[in-house]
Amino acid sequence: MHPFSYVRAESVTAALQAAAGNPGAKFIAGGTNLIDLMKEDVARPAELIDITRLPLADIEENDEGGIRVGALVTNSRLAYDGRIGARYPLLSKAILAGASAQLRNMASTGGNLLQRTRCYYFYDVATPCNKRDPGTGCSAIDGVNRIHAILGASEHCIATHPSDMCVALAALDAQVRVTGPDGERTIPVTGFHRLPGDTPHVDTVLAPGELITAIDLPARGFAGHHAYVKVRDRASFAFALVSVAAALELDGDTIVDARLALGGVAHKPWRDPEAEASMRGRKATEETYGEAAKLALRGARGYGYNNFKIGLARRAIVRAMTTAAATS
Numbered sequence: 001m002h003p004f005s006y007v008r009a010e011s012v013t014a015a016l017q018a019a020a021g022n023p024g025a026k027f028i029a030g031g032t033n034l035i036d037l038m039k040e041d042v043a044r045p046a047e048l049i050d051i052t053r054l055p056l057a058d059i060e061e062n063d064e065g066g067i068r069v070g071a072l073v074t075n076s077r078l079a080y081d082g083r084i085g086a087r088y089p090l091l092s093k094a095i096l097a098g099a100s101a102q103l104r105n106m107a108s109t110g111g112n113l114l115q116r117t118r119c120y121y122f123y124d125v126a127t128p129c130n131k132r133d134p135g136t137g138c139s140a141i142d143g144v145n146r147i148h149a150i151l152g153a154s155e156h157c158i159a160t161h162p163s164d165m166c167v168a169l170a171a172l173d174a175q176v177r178v179t180g181p182d183g184e185r186t187i188p189v190t191g192f193h194r195l196p197g198d199t200p201h202v203d204t205v206l207a208p209g210e211l212i213t214a215i216d217l218p219a220r221g222f223a224g225h226h227a228y229v230k231v232r233d234r235a236s237f238a239f240a241l242v243s244v245a246a247a248l249e250l251d252g253d254t255i256v257d258a259r260l261a262l263g264g265v266a267h268k269p270w271r272d273p274e275a276e277a278s279m280r281g282r283k284a285t286e287e288t289y290g291e292a293a294k295l296a297l298r299g300a301r302g303y304g305y306n307n308f309k310i311g312l313a314r315r316a317i318v319r320a321m322t323t324a325a326a327t328s
Contacts, residue, residue: 019208245259
């Protein structure tokens, strides 16, 4: 771990001032990902700005009839909050499918949005990695790529985003609230993370010095018909090979609205509006879900070791949608 300076911010303004003009600074809350990256010499911040004392740890009603979740709310508190369990059970289930109880007790909601890939080569500083060192190449493309992307990848990077929480947030159409040198703004969570393109080292659309302050959950939480399916190598404390957040609004056995988000398959939580639209107005059947799965995966490509993910994702989508329709 490289030497760094440390400052504890007592207000949002102080945190932004500490980060202003300091490209080597990083905000830190729970530190469950950043500290690992620093230990592995992947991240080398010149300064850590501790934001744990900022007033960003509330869960409260927002003006649109939904719920605002402060960036410093821990994953455990969010998952077990009664309002979240009753109105957004898809989010609660996704969070509880991730990490371990100990990590969820420390990890912040804002930090979960910002966690970085678990690509083997990204963490191995002895290997080329465009995400870690732009322009050096992507070792995963011709390497051991079993856990890697099948959608939205580029010749520069085939890493995947590891969050479970973010997959559910994408399905729910949550909004990310940020503040920075140019003031406050709101970013749809579906547009918050980037595909790799030719700049895979840039994970999100955050501008330099911007700080996540909250996540806004919409009024509609699809509490009636939802499912989170996570396929992984072991039953706990493992990242998804494929995960699916599914949500339905039904009128009898007819689909009025459908949401479908995938994890473990791309550089960001993956949603396909055409796949969702294909289910609306149709009967809630395996045939409908299978056709939606084909649409969602029409651009999928394997790189050898991860070819199996395409069929796995198709089956996981059908399973998740079938489970969501049966949930009440």
